[in-house]
Amino acid sequence: MEKVNLKGKLALFSDVWAPKVVGELNGQYVKVVKTEGEYVWHHHETEDEMFLVLDGKLEIHLRDKIIALSEGEFFVVPHGIEHKPVAPEGIASVLLFEPATTRSTGNVDHELTIEAAKLDMI
């Protein structure tokens, strides 16, 4: 029953593509993640995923277009849709909202894969 300061949470870590859980409600996690360069193409079979940019630039590459996001902009990737997040300029900070069960790389096994159960809560 404490408030969460997003900038304060982001100051606690520097690793990229490693989401940290900062809140939980209704079976959904609120996460923050730092992003740099390209992630991996993947999709989530049953889970929609929201990306809200807190700082910097993030692109969500879809197979047929690119969604370019700046601070204060969000995009929801519907379940089943292949996507690849890309931070085109330095490090971006992003808030994620998705079910507590969501695996970071969805259907793909990759060195970047983090199982939901192994997420850090900060």
Add this chain to the structure above:
Amino acid sequence: MEKVNLKGKLALFSDVWAPKVVGELNGQYVKVVKTEGEYVWHHHETEDEMFLVLDGKLEIHLRDKIIALSEGEFFVVPHGIEHKPVAPEGIASVLLFEPATTRSTGNVDHELTIEAAKLDMI
């Protein structure tokens, strides 16, 4: 399949305590709301509710304490917990995250009540 710019959405309306739906995922709504003065004490029987301040100041009054939120801070009110949102200084802009079924004043009937089904999507 479009991105959402939160400031752009907030520029579209000026009424207070009238949440607008700006996104949906996994049966949850993303809403924005402008707040001014005091709302009404209420609780939600089964739904947790997240308040993320985008601009200004928001207080979440609980029966035993006050959570004071500034820009970039959020608080999750667990289901069943009585709360009263208060904007202590002018108008604050807030992002809400909660199940699509959530009624604005929870268990209380009030002139401020907005049924989930009657929420505007902007």
